[in-house]
């Protein structure tokens with residue numbers, strides 16, 4: 001099994017939030033995987049599939065090219081391993097969070113991190129990233145960076161349901177982590193890999209949840225070193 005991921009100048013520091021969902025899902029299922037690092041501009045040049053984004057999972061001649069589809073593929077193809085969703089209701093909860101977190105969490109965090117991501121990139125990616133992301137932001141990377149603290153505050157405000165849930169349980173999925181936790185953890189890994197920003201404070205339940213997540217699967221998430 002191979003997982004194609006996204007890196008910058010440091011090929012050990014894969015920073016895609018979507019790839020991190022999949023990495024954690026593979027850890028959950030205890031499936032060994034070979035990581036294949038790519039930079040942005042290498043993705044469209046792959047000759048075996050037409051995917052424009054990572055993660056891409058290669059398994060038994062299949063290429064699955066979307067993080068949600070990969071989670072469903074792993075759940076369907078490895079039913080004897082621990083479940084990522086815990087049944088139909090858990091799958092619906094994960095699907096809801098997958099969609100709802102896009103506008104509430106992914107977008108404000110992207111706006112906060114866009115410039116920091118740029119600083120991590122291979123030189124060959126910089127022109128592409130600046131052009132495509134400035135079009136998406138509607139402003140320059142530098143102008144977005146000037147509003148970093150405002151966007152982090154928006155992101156932080158939207159975390160309140162997660163902090164509320166985690167007052168009563170260790171994981172968003174209950175006593176044990178599952179795919180909903182991996183969706184959120186991917187965002188924390190994204191920020192950790194590209195930026196020195198602080199997302200939550202030590203007195204918040206999410207702070208302790210991040211530490212619990214970091215320790216899963218032999219400390220898998222700790223391969224991402226905080227940027228000083």
Ligand SMILES: N[C@@H](CCC(=O)N[C@@H](CS)C(=O)NCC(=O)O)C(=O)O
Nearest residue numbers: 016017018052053054055066067068
């Ligand atoms: N819906 C996709 C989104 C994946 C995605 O946006 N991946 C980004 C990296 S975080 C990517 O590969 N972007 C390539 C590009 O923008 O050129 C999924 O969940 O897998």
